[in-house]
Amino acid sequence: MTTTVGIDIGSGAxxxxxxxxxxxxxxxxxxxxxxDPMELARQTFDEVLKEQGLGEKEIDYIATTGxxxxxxxxxxxxxxxxxxxxxxxxxxxxxRAVVDIGALNGRAIFVDERGKVLAYKMTSQxxxxxxxxxxxxxxxLGVAVEEIGPLSKTSKDPEKVSSICAVLAETxxxxxxxxxxxxxxILKGIHISMASRLVKLxxxxxxxxGTVLLTGGLALDEGLLAALQEELVNEKIAGLTAVNHxxxxxxxxxxAALWGNFRFERLKQLQERIAA
Numbered sequence: 002m003t004t005t006v007g008i009d010i011g012s013g014a015x016x017x018x019x020x021x022x023x024x025x026x027x028x029x030x031x032x033x034x035x036x037d038p039m040e041l042a043r044q045t046f047d048e049v050l051k052e053q054g055l056g057e058k059e060i061d062y063i064a065t066t067g068x069x070x071x072x073x074x075x076x077x078x079x080x081x082x083x084x085x086x087x088x089x090x091x092x093x094x095x096x097r098a099v100v101d102i103g104a105l106n107g108r109a110i111f112v113d114e115r116g117k118v119l120a121y122k123m124t125s126q127x128x129x130x131x132x133x134x135x136x137x138x139x140x141x142l143g144v145a146v147e148e149i150g151p152l153s154k155t156s157k158d159p160e161k162v163s164s165i166c167a168v169l170a171e172t173x174x175x176x177x178x179x180x181x182x183x184x185x186x187i188l189k190g191i192h193i194s195m196a197s198r199l200v201k202l203x204x205x206x207x208x209x210x211g212t213v214l215l216t217g218g219l220a221l222d223e224g225l226l227a228a229l230q231e232e233l234v235n236e237k238i239a240g241l242t243a244v245n246h247x248x249x250x251x252x253x254x255x256x257a258a259l260w261g262n263f264r265f266e267r268l269k270q271l272q273e274r275i276a277a
Contacts, residue, residue, distance in 0.1 A: 003265055004055070005062045006046060007258030009084065009251070010038045010069040012105045013132060013218055016251050017045035019053060020258040023091075027052045028251055042072050064261030066253050077264060082108070084256030087116035089214045091255050092246045097211030099252070100199050100229075100243070102219040105133060107195070109202035116256070120206040124198060132218040138174055138191060142184050149188055153224025156189030170194070188224060196228035200236050210240030220249030 002021055009016040015038055019027040027049035031041045042065075050057065057074075065075045066084040081101075089099035090112060099110040108123040139149050160182045162170050170191075177187050203213060213233075219225055229243040248255075 003061050003262050004059060005064060005258045005261040005265065006049065006060055007084070007254040007256065007261060008042050008046060008063070008065045008069050008072060008075065009081070009253035009257060010042060010065065010067045010072070011103055011218070011253070012068070013103070014250070015041040015045055016254040017042070017049055018251055018254045018258050019049040019055075020255075020262065022262065023259065025255065025258070028248070028254075030250060038068065039072060042069060043074070046074070062261035062265040064257040064264075066257040077261065079257050079260045081253055082110060082118055082121055083116075084253045084260060085216050086110050086112045086118045086256065087259050088252035088254070088256030089216055090114070090116035091259060092216075092248060092252060093212060093214045093244065095212040096214040098203055098206065098208040098213040098241070100203060100213055100215050101252070102195075102199070102215065102217040102225070103132060107199050107202065107217075109199060109206050109208075111203075111206035111208045120208075122202040122205045124202065134170065135191060135195070135219065135222075137171065138187075141171070141174065142178070142187065144184060144188070150221075150223035150225065152185050153188040153192050154227055156183070156185040158183075158186050159189035159193055160186050161190045162194040189228070192222075192224045192228035193232065195225060196232040197235075199229060200232040200238070203241070204236065204238065208241065209238060211242075213241050213243045214249065214252075215243065215245040216249045216252035218250060220245045220252075221247070 005020045007018045014032045017029045029045040063076045065072045065078045066081045070078040085101045089096050101108050106124045111120040162173050233241050
């Protein structure tokens with residue numbers, strides 16, 4: 002039995018999972034909120050081990066992804082594109098595309114049944130299709146993050162945000178508020194704008210049918226999921242179905258742990274051949 006830990010350090014949160022072979026035993030997520038991500042990586046690592054009564058020496062491989070290449074106690078690091086792909090297929094074996102919506106950008110990843118990346122496309126750094134942008138807008142509107150999705154879904158007349166630049170998009174929202182546009186309609190408009198951009202990314206990768214799994218910090222935003230489903234219809238990609246998973250935020254960490262398992266087993270086999 003191989004025991005691995007996957008640690009995904011993003012721009013907004015640190016996610017950590019503990020795996021034994023291909024089954025996971027524990028998980029932790031901590032929002033960064035101006036704290037040191039390296040310290041949070043250590044904290045969440047210690048917590049998942051403590052939950053299962055394990056010591057650090059009992060872990061065969063500690064794999065990082067995202068911005069975790071400088072975690073000193075890690076065994077190895079994996080590129081986040083491959084970890085989200087592998088983690089996405091673990092969470093939903095039917096997934097043939099993963100749309101990762103992080104704090105700073107979004108990306109669409111076309112994958113096969115093994116989680117191998119076939120193609121991908123990413124938003125630009127300044128795009129208004131990110132989690133941080135949506136959180137900034139919610140703060141300005143006085144809406145709690147957990148209220149964004151349900152409120153957006155009540156919209157009857159969404160006011161679409163057209164600006165690609167996050168700064169200009171925020172200016173658009175300020176103008177909407179001054180014009181008396183309802184908060185629900187502003188949020189739904191933002192969701193439509195974000196969804197339109199993400200669907201176009203998915204089209205560029207070549208994916209035309211199957212299940213699209215949302216991962217990342219905004220994966221559980223039901224308003225964004227609904228907007229994505231609408232935009233898939235508008236873009237005439239009827240063969241794609243957008244879904245999320247309760248553990249979507251852990252996809253990168255899951256993929257890191259699984260790749261860590263794969264690398265550990267391969268290295269062990271190589272050492273056994275050499276010894277023989």
